Amino acid sequence: MTDITLDKALLNLISDPYDKDNCFYGHILAQCIINIDNKFDGIAGVGYWNDNFHLVVNPNRIEIFTLNEQKAILVHEAMHILFNHVQRKKNKAHFAWNLATDAAINQFIPNLPKGCIYPETLGYERGKYAEYYYEASSSSNQNRVQACEHFKTLDSHKLWQSSESENDEEMQKKVSTVIKQACEKSIGHLPFPAKKALELLEEKSKTHWQRELKKIMSNSIKYYEPSHKKVNRRFPNRLDLPGKKSVYMPALVCVIDVSGSMSNQEIASGLIEIEKICRITRHKFIAIQVDTMVHDISKIEFKEHQFVRKGSGGTDLYPALEYIKEHNLRHDILVFITDGGFSFGSWKEMPKAPMFFLITDKKMIDLPTKKSRQIKLVSGL
Numbered sequence: 001m002t003d004i005t006l007d008k009a010l011l012n013l014i015s016d017p018y019d020k021d022n023c024f025y026g027h028i029l030a031q032c033i034i035n036i037d038n039k040f041d042g043i044a045g046v047g048y049w050n051d052n053f054h055l056v057v058n059p060n061r062i063e064i065f066t067l068n069e070q071k072a073i074l075v076h077e078a079m080h081i082l083f084n085h086v087q088r089k090k091n092k093a094h095f096a097w098n099l100a101t102d103a104a105i106n107q108f109i110p111n112l113p114k115g116c117i118y119p120e121t122l123g124y125e126r127g128k129y130a131e132y133y134y135e136a137s138s139s140s141n142q143n144r145v146q147a148c149e150h151f152k153t154l155d156s157h158k159l160w161q162s163s164e165s166e167n168d169e170e171m172q173k174k175v176s177t178v179i180k181q182a183c184e185k186s187i188g189h190l191p192f193p194a195k196k197a198l199e200l201l202e203e204k205s206k207t208h209w210q211r212e213l214k215k216i217m218s219n220s221i222k223y224y225e226p227s228h229k230k231v232n233r234r235f236p237n238r239l240d241l242p243g244k245k246s247v248y249m250p251a252l253v254c255v256i257d258v259s260g261s262m263s264n265q266e267i268a269s270g271l272i273e274i275e276k277i278c279r280i281t282r283h284k285f286i287a288i289q290v291d292t293m294v295h296d297i298s299k300i301e302f303k304e305h306q307f308v309r310k311g312s313g314g315t316d317l318y319p320a321l322e323y324i325k326e327h328n329l330r331h332d333i334l335v336f337i338t339d340g341g342f343s344f345g346s347w348k349e350m351p352k353a354p355m356f357f358l359i360t361d362k363k364m365i366d367l368p369t370k371k372s373r374q375i376k377l378v379s380g381l
């Protein structure tokens, strides 16, 4: 069942000839399961259950607004999805999180009805995430807003409490699929808030892979450095003599897929990731460029190194592993930057070292060994 008012507002959003942003948000909502409910306690609301986002609208309450206001309300709902506010709620207090999330998104939405919450309403500057407004808003601040007669709850966030997914990652995955789809449908257009939302999703996946890699790195102690914080084992009473501090220095070899399907931007986003880790662990790594043959071997020190791409043919990563074996290159960890468009068919033997696949495309791969991991880099969008 649908409703004429909602249909009109939604269609108007998707086919808005003057506003590409609206078109994008319309395509976000078009991927929701839409429920029209006359008894719904609010104008509109979103929630997540049965692996889908749901949009609930009360037609009696939304029809009193102008068409532009109705569109703004729908954009507001789309932004709650975009910024994953349902999942980010966690154990936060309901009312404070309501205010914080509305303040975070309303600053980007023109034509909202009067009396909505903005960062200024809470006494804070624009341009911050919901968690910032949540932490910053004191209870006295909340009481002031609640007591203010101009304040209106625009939509209902009640469905967030009954929302459920198997785990956080699942809902995050759904959000990035929804964003990608909307971006494709609106011919590659990505509004500014959507870029911010993507950054946020990306940050999460990055910390995830950085944590995993650091865990492996800390298991491989390689050499010792003098340190006055440690006792000298040979002369324990001589406090003036330094002891030995172990320093973690695993050898990292990075295999870069430079086949034709990999864009320079994809390669760059992978290298940026590795650079971050290497800055923390203070070490250099060997980069091997390969398409169907090895093109370039270089030791990367980020200070001066300019990455120069060498190949762009078909895809077979195994020659890089053969090269490592032939030249006896020390490798505690192998990191691959690839779009996943290769096969393990040609791999005559599997490396014993842990392998990290940084996947730049949507394809995920079947991992070949127990010690391997794959992480999707969202920035390919």
Ligand SMILES: [Zn+2]
Residues within 6 Å of the ligand: 076, 080, 101, 102, 154, 155, 156, 157
């Ligand atoms: Zn809201």
